[in-house]
Amino acid sequence: MSSSPLLNRKWKLDFLSKDHSQRIQNKARTALIILNQPIDEELLLKRLWDSSAWHACADGGANRLYDLCGNEERRSQFLPDLIKGDFDSIRPEVKEYYRKKGVDVIQDNHQDYTDLQKCFASLGEIESRVGEQYTVLISGGLTGRLDQTIHTLSVFHKLRVSRPRLFAITNENVGWVLDHGEHTIHVDMSSLGPTCGLLPVGIDETILSTKGLRWNLTEAPSSFDGLISTSNHLAGSEIWIKTTKPIWWCIEIPREH
Numbered sequence: 001m002s003s004s005p006l007l008n009r010k011w012k013l014d015f016l017s018k019d020h021s022q023r024i025q026n027k028a029r030t031a032l033i034i035l036n037q038p039i040d041e042e043l044l045l046k047r048l049w050d051s052s053a054w055h056a057c058a059d060g061g062a063n064r065l066y067d068l069c070g071n072e073e074r075r076s077q078f079l080p081d082l083i084k085g086d087f088d089s090i091r092p093e094v095k096e097y098y099r100k101k102g103v104d105v106i107q108d109n110h111q112d113y114t115d116l117q118k119c120f121a122s123l124g125e126i127e128s129r130v131g132e133q134y135t136v137l138i139s140g141g142l143t144g145r146l147d148q149t150i151h152t153l154s155v156f157h158k159l160r161v162s163r164p165r166l167f168a169i170t171n172e173n174v175g176w177v178l179d180h181g182e183h184t185i186h187v188d189m190s191s192l193g194p195t196c197g198l199l200p201v202g203i204d205e206t207i208l209s210t211k212g213l214r215w216n217l218t219e220a221p222s223s224f225d226g227l228i229s230t231s232n233h234l235a236g237s238e239i240w241i242k243t244t245k246p247i248w249w250c251i252e253i254p255r256e257h
């Protein structure tokens with residue numbers, strides 16, 4: 001009788017590295033979706049943009065990119081491949097600027113899907129054409145309006161099997177879903193941490209075991225209604241987590257980076 005092997009994933013966050021050669025290692029198959037949320041110039045234009053080959057803005061995310069670039073010279077160096085949404089947030093001059101520069105500017109007025117989902121739909125079409133899946137970096141999504149934030153948590157949770165390499169990056173955090181199984185996470189502690197969290201969202205309960213944290217757990221039940229490991233600390237650069245159900249996991253991006 002065969003049983004399915006336990007999921008055992010390794011994670012390395014090259015896209016947050018301060019080292020350019022590290023950042024571009026997986027560039028060819030990495031996509032960036034910029035949401036309408038604040039993000040620092042260094043983080044967005046250097047680390048995330050540099051790490052990705054395909055760039056999209058979800059509606060008002062284009063305003064963020066336009067404003068962060070500051071002047072025409074920089075703006076023309078950071079042209080996205082796609083701007084998509086219902087266009088209730090993108091400013092007219094921003095839309096016109098990118099349209100004139102030849103960016104694919106697609107209005108989709110569907111009112112049952114968010115601008116983030118509309119960008120995923122376009123990326124899915126590209127992936128079908130190239131026959132490969134991209135790692136996806138989302139700029140924003142974990143802060144701001146609570147309904148939008150919960151939407152991000154839910155989208156990631158639902159995509160955990162079909163699109164496991166999906167990360168949300170804000171000025172404060174990098175976060176993603178760890179599906180049931182074992183995970184080994186390599187962290188460059190000079191650019192990430194020290195705080196981290198293991199968050200049982202969208203599930204009744206999980207059983208957690210960890211190594212490499214300051215407050216480790218051993219076969220510990222964790223639930224929204226019970227124990228949640230928040231404000232934990234990375235104790236070293238290799239973290240091991242075993243979970244029986246999908247959880248959200250986040251690591252702090254320290255302010256000076």
Ligand SMILES: Nc1ncnc2c1ncn2[C@@H]1O[C@H](COP(=O)(O)OP(=O)(O)OP(=O)(O)O)[C@@H](O)[C@H]1O
Pocket residue numbers: 035036037058059060061085086088089090113114115116117140141143144145146148149
């Ligand atoms: N206040 C906010 N808090 C958190 N996330 C946001 C917020 N505003 C926008 N976003 C994210 O940025 C994306 C683009 O946002 P934008 O402001 O252009 O459109 P929206 O009309 O508010 O969002 P949507 O149409 O997707 O509901 C949204 O899909 C969402 O993921």
Ligand SMILES: Cc1ncc(C[n+]2csc(CCO)c2C)c(N)n1
Pocket residue numbers: 086110111112113114115
């Ligand atoms: C049950 C239900 N709740 C909310 C919305 C509204 N909504 C969800 S996504 C979206 C698009 C925003 O650009 C809008 C307006 C809906 N359609 N159905």
